[in-house]
Amino acid sequence: MKFSKWQGAGNDFIYIDGRNADINYADFAKKYCDRHFGIGADGVLVLENTNKADVRMRIINPDGTEPEMCGNGIRCFARALYDYGIIKNEEFTVETGAGILTPKIVAENGKVSGVTVDMGKPRLNAAEIPIVGFGNEKVINRPIEVLGKTYNITCVSMGNPHCVVFVDDIKKCDIESIGRHFETHGAFPRKTNTEFVQVIDDTHLRMRVWERGAAITLACGTGACASLVAAVLNERAKRRAEVKLDGGALKIEWKDDGRIFMTGPAELVFEGEIND
Ligand code: ZDR
Numbered sequence: 001m002k003f004s005k006w007q008g009a010g011n012d013f014i015y016i017d018g019r020n021a022d023i024n025y026a027d028f029a030k031k032y033c034d035r036h037f038g039i040g041a042d043g044v045l046v047l048e049n050t051n052k053a054d055v056r057m058r059i060i061n062p063d064g065t066e067p068e069m070c071g072n073g074i075r076c077f078a079r080a081l082y083d084y085g086i087i088k089n090e091e092f093t094v095e096t097g098a099g100i101l102t103p104k105i106v107a108e109n110g111k112v113s114g115v116t117v118d119m120g121k122p123r124l125n126a127a128e129i130p131i132v133g134f135g136n137e138k139v140i141n142r143p144i145e146v147l148g149k150t151y152n153i154t155c156v157s158m159g160n161p162h163c164v165v166f167v168d169d170i171k172k173c174d175i176e177s178i179g180r181h182f183e184t185h186g187a188f189p190r191k192t193n194t195e196f197v198q199v200i201d202d203t204h205l206r207m208r209v210w211e212r213g214a215a216i217t218l219a220c221g222t223g224a225c226a227s228l229v230a231a232v233l234n235e236r237a238k239r240r241a242e243v244k245l246d247g248g249a250l251k252i253e254w255k256d257d258g259r260i261f262m263t264g265p266a267e268l269v270f271e272g273e274i275n276d
Helices: 025-032 071-083 175-183 221-233
Strands: 002-008 011-017 043-048 055-060 094-096 099-108 111-118 142-146 149-157 161-166 193-201 204-211 215-217 240-245 248-254 260-264 267-273
Touching (some): 161 221, 175 193
Parallel strands (some): 161 193, 204 240
Antiparallel strands (some): 111 260, 149 161
C-alpha cells in the first residue's frame, strides 16, 4: 500500500488513499504513527469519497481516536490531492467532522507556497466545545483548577475542542507536566486540546500545544485559530495575527462575517510503500 508523509509547520501526517481500502484506521494509526516502530507522525489523513463535497477527509490521532478536524492536516491533505492530480482546481471542498471546509492552494511565481483554508466559524457556547460546569455560556477567561492550581481559560471549538490559556512567559510553562491534566480534566467530556499562548503584541502570538490524543506537537492549526479567537475575545489581539509555533508560523484571520482563514505551509517529506 502506498503512503506519503507530509508536514505543515512541523505537524506531520501520513496520507493514504482510502477510497478502495479496507483498513482498520485506529490500528493503522497506532502502528504507523509510532516514531520507532512505524513511519512516525502526529496523525493519519485518509481520503474518502463523499457526495456532500469534492472529497472527504478523515483524521486519526496516534492513539487511534478520530477527531473532527485538523487544521495543519487539511493543508497537507489539500496539497497532496493537488500534487497527485486527484483534484485539478486550486480551490475545492472537503467534508470533515467539522463540516464542509474550503482549502485553496496558494502559488507564488508558479510554485505552490502554501494553502489557505476557510475554517468556518468558531463555536463558543459551552455545550458546543463541549465543556461542563459553565452552563451554556461562553467560557471566556474563566477559572478552572488543574493539579491544584487555578488557570483562566477561554474555550473555542473549531469543530474539535480547544482550551486556551494565556501565559506571561511561554518558556516558563511546563506543558510536559500539566498538558495531559487539561486533556483529561473532568470538565471536558470529549477531552481537549490545550494551547498555551504568550501575547507578543496585538498581531503576534507565541503558542505551544498539548494535543488531545497526541501529546506535545510542534504545531496545531485548529489550535492557532482557537488562540487567535481567544486573544480577540480577551481583547489582547487584532482579528488578524501571526501565530508562532514550535515548528513554524501560521497566519490567521477572523473575518468580520465570523469565518476564520488560516494560511500556512504544507510540504511533502517522503513517499513509500507498506508491505503487509
Ligand atoms: C491540532 C491538530 N493537529 C490541528 O492542526 O488542527 C488537529 C489534530 C487533532 C487533535 N489532536 C484532536 O482534536 O484530537
